[in-house]
Amino acid sequence: MLPWNVHPPARFTGPAFFMAVAFLLAASILPPAACAAPLSDHQATLSALSDVQAAIAEIVGADQSYSTDKKVYYRASQRAINALEGTRGPEYVAAAGSAGDAAGAIGHIDSLLDRKETPVWAPVLDSAEANIRAAIAHLADARHAHELMDYDIAVSRALTYLLVARGGPADIGAFGGLEGVLANTVLGVPDGATIADGCAEPTAAPSYGVHGGYLAWVAVPAGEGTHQLAESAGEQSVIIRNGMILLPTAAAPLVAKECNSHAQVRPSSPSQATATATLSQPAKTTASGADSAPPALYTKAQAEAGAQVFASKCALCHGANLQGTAAPSVAGTDFLSTAQHNGWTLEVIRYLVFNDMPFNAPASLSSTEYADVLAFLLASNCYPAGDKPFPTADDPGFANVKLGPVPGSHPGKNQFGVCPDG
Numbered sequence: 001m002l003p004w005n006v007h008p009p010a011r012f013t014g015p016a017f018f019m020a021v022a023f024l025l026a027a028s029i030l031p032p033a034a035c036a037a038p039l040s041d042h043q044a045t046l047s048a049l050s051d052v053q054a055a056i057a058e059i060v061g062a063d064q065s066y067s068t069d070k071k072v073y074y075r076a077s078q079r080a081i082n083a084l085e086g087t088r089g090p091e092y093v094a095a096a097g098s099a100g101d102a103a104g105a106i107g108h109i110d111s112l113l114d115r116k117e118t119p120v121w122a123p124v125l126d127s128a129e130a131n132i133r134a135a136i137a138h139l140a141d142a143r144h145a146h147e148l149m150d151y152d153i154a155v156s157r158a159l160t161y162l163l164v165a166r167g168g169p170a171d172i173g174a175f176g177g178l179e180g181v182l183a184n185t186v187l188g189v190p191d192g193a194t195i196a197d198g199c200a201e202p203t204a205a206p207s208y209g210v211h212g213g214y215l216a217w218v219a220v221p222a223g224e225g226t227h228q229l230a231e232s233a234g235e236q237s238v239i240i241r242n243g244m245i246l247l248p249t250a251a252a253p254l255v256a257k258e259c260n261s262h263a264q265v266r267p268s269s270p271s272q273a274t275a276t277a278t279l280s281q282p283a284k285t286t287a288s289g290a291d292s293a294p295p296a297l298y299t300k301a302q303a304e305a306g307a308q309v310f311a312s313k314c315a316l317c318h319g320a321n322l323q324g325t326a327a328p329s330v331a332g333t334d335f336l337s338t339a340q341h342n343g344w345t346l347e348v349i350r351y352l353v354f355n356d357m358p359f360n361a362p363a364s365l366s367s368t369e370y371a372d373v374l375a376f377l378l379a380s381n382c383y384p385a386g387d388k389p390f391p392t393a394d395d396p397g398f399a400n401v402k403l404g405p406v407p408g409s410h411p412g413k414n415q416f417g418v419c420p421d422g
Ligand code: HEC
Pocket: 152, 153, 156, 157, 310, 313, 314, 315, 316, 317, 318, 326, 327, 328, 329, 330, 338, 349, 352, 353, 357, 358, 359, 360, 365, 373, 374
């Protein structure tokens, strides 16, 4: 695979472009599955990600077809299982075909973990594999479901596990998943690319700054032309300096600390950079135990409007106090610890609510009603209100907002309950 494809006639299309093309490109230029030579670590990781994405696309596609034919859904679950497990998995059924390749996501991850040393990315891949196996178990249940409702429950569970396994480029921990290791560790360095010292400033571009197994930055030449990255670096800002575009990764601060030198990966003030373009700023993470204040993600007025939506569209199954009746609780310590345990981010819950809820009429509310009801759910889980409304469109930063008990809050007296101030 070519690490950099430069198309001279095309013009430089800006930072958003990197984010947009990154994964499309990664998925489209994978070598064929039946390749005789073993894949490089980089290729194996890309292939695992591509299998997970294919499985997600398969089940989301069946969901959105609104078909009433059970066979459509069973086939989608089986094809997703095949993509995840590969031909050697116990649940593999050749007749269904596969949305992925022969090794499957599990096969690729196993090949990466099959070594004596423990690279920095190993724990992340371990948990990605555990999440993929959990997804397979739910998909296998879906295949045996007699009712569409049972199918939907199993599949949406599988989907939450897959979204965590996929992860996001802005997280270097376990919840970063496959996208996280590609964006922030040596696994993201394309074969044959120039590797430089991640503690120092780049001296040539294209190059990848690596230290201790982490990827601190990617440098791209700033000249004319379209530069396609192998995958998204998860960068929040782009620095243009010395004729190079420098993309610091989410691992940059950690690397800078480890380097214990004066070499700076990020400029200390914006004026040092010739130009700094800010991409969508991911909201602050709210990993529990962290002292940082949780982000303000909605307005009070919105949460009040959301309470009305909840009462008319959701309370039937989730209970007037969100305590859960026919369906799981959606607020309180039980919900929050499940969310924390499963590594659910706001992206996962937002996706689930916008696309799958109300369970008996998915995607039937207006985007304003969905935004309002999410504001209400956040309020009920003791997340603070602010001046900025919860958006009707998805925000990439939501992949970094981990749901869990908000430090110092007391969500209700009983194990469910509603946040007293919500
Ligand atoms: C007809 C019943 C029904 C209605 C109405 C309904 N839900 Fe659900 N909801 C469910 C079921 C069943 C699940 C569990 C499915 C799953 O695990 O994916 C669920 C799961 C959820 C979850 C994830 C919780 C978890 O632990 O899995 C959230 C959040 C949620 N619903 C929010 C809403 C919102 C907001 C509304 C109103 C817009 C709504 N639901 C309306 C039945 C319903």
